[in-house]
Amino acid sequence: MTDNFYGEVLADHNLHPLHRHELPCATHVCKGLNPTCGDDIELHLDIHDGVITDGSFTGLGCAISQASADIMLELIIGKSPDEARYYASLFHKMIEGKISDEELEELEEAGALQNVSKMPARVKCALLSWNTMEKLLNGGDS
Amino acid sequence: MTDNFYGEVLADHNLHPLHRHELPCATHVCKGLNPTCGDDIELHLDIHDGVITDGSFTGLGCAISQASADIMLELIIGKSPDEARYYASLFHKMIEGKISDEELEELEEAGALQNVSKMPARVKCALLSWNTMEKLLNGGDS
Amino acid sequence: MKVSEKLISKADFPVFEKYKDLVYLDNSATQQKPRQVLERVEKYYREENANPLRGLYDLSVKATDAYENSREKVREFIGANSTKEIIFTRNASESLNLIAYSWGRANIGSGDEILVAISEHHSDLLPWQLLAKEKGAALKYLDCDKYGEYKADDLKKALTPQTKIFAIAQISNVFGRVNPIKEFAGICHKNGTLIVCDGAQSVPHIPVDVNDLDVDFLAFSGHKMLAPMGIGVLYGREELLEKMPPFLSGGEMIEYVTRDGATYAELPHKFEAGTVNVGGAVGLAAAIDYINEIGFEAIEKRENELTELAFNEMKKIPYVNIIGSEKAEDHHGILTFTVEGVHPHDIAAIFDADNIAIRAGHHCAQPLHQHLGVQSTTRMSLAFYNDEEDIKRFIETLKTIRRRMGYDG
Amino acid sequence: MKVSEKLISKADFPVFEKYKDLVYLDNSATQQKPRQVLERVEKYYREENANPLRGLYDLSVKATDAYENSREKVREFIGANSTKEIIFTRNASESLNLIAYSWGRANIGSGDEILVAISEHHSDLLPWQLLAKEKGAALKYLDCDKYGEYKADDLKKALTPQTKIFAIAQISNVFGRVNPIKEFAGICHKNGTLIVCDGAQSVPHIPVDVNDLDVDFLAFSGHKMLAPMGIGVLYGREELLEKMPPFLSGGEMIEYVTRDGATYAELPHKFEAGTVNVGGAVGLAAAIDYINEIGFEAIEKRENELTELAFNEMKKIPYVNIIGSEKAEDHHGILTFTVEGVHPHDIAAIFDADNIAIRAGHHCAQPLHQHLGVQSTTRMSLAFYNDEEDIKRFIETLKTIRRRMGYDG
Numbered sequence A, B: 001m002t003d004n005f006y007g008e009v010l011a012d013h014n015l016h017p018l019h020r021h022e023l024p025c026a027t028h029v030c031k032g033l034n035p036t037c038g039d040d041i042e043l044h045l046d047i048h049d050g051v052i053t054d055g056s057f058t059g060l061g062c063a064i065s066q067a068s069a070d071i072m073l074e075l076i077i078g079k080s081p082d083e084a085r086y087y088a089s090l091f092h093k094m095i096e097g098k099i100s101d102e103e104l105e106e107l108e109e110a111g112a113l114q115n116v117s118k119m120p121a122r123v124k125c126a127l128l129s130w131n132t133m134e135k136l137l138n139g140g141d142s
Numbered sequence C, D: 001m002k003v004s005e006k007l008i009s010k011a012d013f014p015v016f017e018k019y020k021d022l023v024y025l026d027n028s029a030t031q032q033k034p035r036q037v038l039e040r041v042e043k044y045y046r047e048e049n050a051n052p053l054r055g056l057y058d059l060s061v062k063a064t065d066a067y068e069n070s071r072e073k074v075r076e077f078i079g080a081n082s083t084k085e086i087i088f089t090r091n092a093s094e095s096l097n098l099i100a101y102s103w104g105r106a107n108i109g110s111g112d113e114i115l116v117a118i119s120e121h122h123s124d125l126l127p128w129q130l131l132a133k134e135k136g137a138a139l140k141y142l143d144c145d146k147y148g149e150y151k152a153d154d155l156k157k158a159l160t161p162q163t164k165i166f167a168i169a170q171i172s173n174v175f176g177r178v179n180p181i182k183e184f185a186g187i188c189h190k191n192g193t194l195i196v197c198d199g200a201q202s203v204p205h206i207p208v209d210v211n212d213l214d215v216d217f218l219a220f221s222g223h224k225m226l227a228p229m230g231i232g233v234l235y236g237r238e239e240l241l242e243k244m245p246p247f248l249s250g251g252e253m254i255e256y257v258t259r260d261g262a263t264y265a266e267l268p269h270k271f272e273a274g275t276v277n278v279g280g281a282v283g284l285a286a287a288i289d290y291i292n293e294i295g296f297e298a299i300e301k302r303e304n305e306l307t308e309l310a311f312n313e314m315k316k317i318p319y320v321n322i323i324g325s326e327k328a329e330d331h332h333g334i335l336t337f338t339v340e341g342v343h344p345h346d347i348a349a350i351f352d353a354d355n356i357a358i359r360a361g362h363h364c365a366q367p368l369h370q371h372l373g374v375q376s377t378t379r380m381s382l383a384f385y386n387d388e389e390d391i392k393r394f395i396e397t398l399k400t401i402r403r404r405m406g407y408d409g
């Protein structure tokens, strides 16, 4: 298992995602597309009284985009949209290689994606779910 | 005068052309254009009973095209259209560097243009009047 | 049969000197350049560079010769009748757009049909899609089976009296299969339909003769055949090109311009607006020389051997699925595949970690992927300068993919 | 003010090493290339070559970086706000055609007017002529005086509520005069008219800032500014480009394609169909580096000094007539002239015999020649790498022209 190309955390979230399923009655749904590779994601969020009470994703993507989506949902479920946006801003900082150690800690497992900042071709994969979430919170799609 | 860039014959035909004038009642007129440089020529021929009885040219062109036109007219006035075509074929041969010594002699003063075969950019200038004549004899323009 | 004058040698390619460990298997995307091509281009800029065609001085005559001799070399290479039929463009995409804009806008009207093979690269699809939309014509597809094969009968059925043009690649950049262009051209012409052949993947790999194939148009790119980027070719039958209106306009493609109008230059210049890319054309000619010196016989032999080796090894891996034909000889150096449970991006990333360059995605053929029911795939594509060691390295890594993604075994 | 880091040196240009006796004065047609540019392009092909933008491996990332860094360099060079505004094309001609096809076909209708300066190069004239014909719009000309000057008042009078676009070069390739683009842009915008600036002759020679000039589009060619052939630039204001439909279509310029339609990629990729010319872009970036290292201050100083020297000497020869302004400082390295009684072709041929490269003809500006009432002219055009010796040789030969054509004295 130490042989894992992307490391334990990502491999685990990719092979055994917690949040990869339908969420038929979600209050919000938004689609994201990564044109470079044709990957797509559908993000479902249940938002009630200013709290993201549940969330899931569907769609096809590489390990990085899938793990990133799963980890993101793990982080934002139970939080407010503003907190979710804050995490998104931290995540962007991390990918740009501009994050402080304290901030990195706040990102919890998402920190496992830090190395993506060294893989320019994969940055879009890691960001897909985060960008889709921001689009959703800003009123994108339905 | 030995300093003449194109040699005596061409300089002379360029500066003092015999056939550069209007020919208002010519039976045949044909225009030629050298698009590379914008040079144009208007060739006038009087053809009666199968003989080119008179001819002239007007239009603007470089020394090579002007001298070539003047020398050509010198050669074909008094000849039949078929003979004129024959000279044209010899002239083409010369420009392509494929002419025999005997044939070159037949071309008389036109032989002064032999060096043009070594100036690819000027080939079109030398050929302008000859091509226009062939077009005329084959029924081009009026 | 002519014996090759030159042996295949990876040492001709400086990139492999720089990166000794690199296995380059993305040749369908673009090829690496031999030093002979780079040196020829550099020589042009050192000794022959000028604006050609209109110059009245020695250097410009040299540039003109360099350019027109390159055109003649291309003409000979694809067996065209005349250099008037050889238009230099930027790449195959531009060549195809030129046809769609110039021929298309003059000849396609509402009610007409355009037939396109479903495996076409976007560059041989979008220009037709846009044309059809603009003109109210119908865009129809000819579908292939899962082995990538197009059937003559299907083509005959798809053609109607309204079908004005049929666009198909000689070799698809996903399947690697050679389509029977000559047969299809015959069927099209019997129906009064023109045929456009996208030769981007065939011209670099097999001998192509436009007269033998009897195609109306052929498009290809220099950069996929050892030449620099920025140069491509459109072949068109003279009668067709003659009647087509100009596409891009500007310097060098006119005879005469006035305030109110213009007359256009003779072929091929009518379609080459602005200062031409002599350096690129010279590079393409040098690439053709290089290919000719090795010879297509040797090139095909090597590419087929390597394809077969890779194909057979891939077949042994149970979770690897090759797209297209089940016969190695149908693949001509292009092996597109999926690995069960692993996304093509991750596959490519792992290959990259092992210094092997392959491609993942839809390979600019999304409608084909939709047709095949796969979202994206991974592709390895080889060239004659690859060797057995490259294939071995490729197979070794391929075998590790699932394990490295966290799957057992 | 920044002191130049690098001195002007002809020794950087290999062509002058090869031809020690060559005087190259056809720089407006195309420039020679310094070894720094050639080496940078060669390095790209040796160390960074791959198909960029979609590759998931190291070499392709290198190619993508090389390409996008070049775009950023161009952006900075012309002061654009964003790399989204920088489209790589083949040459200035293609850039201008792109505007006419994409913006033009979407925005010009019957009854509209297109205004073009009479001194425009065919590449900034024919695309508008064709557009006007196709759409039933009126093509109008803004005339200059015999000094090559355009007056603001004339422009104001020429603009009507129907004038949708005005096309003018910043520097005409015949006059060499700098047109007051900034002022004209203001006048146009007040009238709701867009302004296209042909920068083919200005961008290589003077600092150009698109925001300061306030132009809507700017087109130029790499080969006229030390870069290889086959690469050009279109700058367009982002809001305009954003709304324009694609021009060429194919690989790399889409987001998503289905059988029935496509969504297009973001700027700038929307306008770059097919495999891009990374080698060319990298060469252009190296050319910009080279120019920046010398600095426009030094470049302009040198070019103006040489222009003045040539101008003053030419003025002393009674049978030489300079086209355009009577002031040397209005010529910016371009001196177009006639010699009484001698055809421009013969002039060029004599110069060539003395190993001096100049151009003769209509310089792709036939309507201007008609307007000026001359059939053709001779042009010498210099670059900063020319020197006094070049000018002396030019003048010496010029003095002999009439004698060598057989005239007395």
Ligand SMILES: Cc1ncc(COP(=O)(O)O)c(C=O)c1O
Residues within 6 Å of the ligand: C251, C273, C274, C275, C276, D028, D029, D091, D092, D093, D094, D121, D123, D124, D169, D171, D172, D173, D198, D200, D201, D221, D364
């Ligand atoms: C003013 C001007 N505009 C446009 C062009 C066209 O440039 P290109 O031939 O590189 O497309 C030129 C050069 O020929 C020019 O001088």
Ligand SMILES: Cc1ncc(COP(=O)(O)O)c(C=O)c1O
Residues within 6 Å of the ligand: C028, C029, C091, C092, C093, C094, C121, C123, C124, C169, C171, C172, C173, C198, C200, C201, C221, C364, D251, D273, D274, D275, D276
């Ligand atoms: C089959 C096919 N057609 C067309 C193209 C387009 O070639 P280019 O990108 O060089 O224009 C390609 C390559 O990308 C291809 O594989």
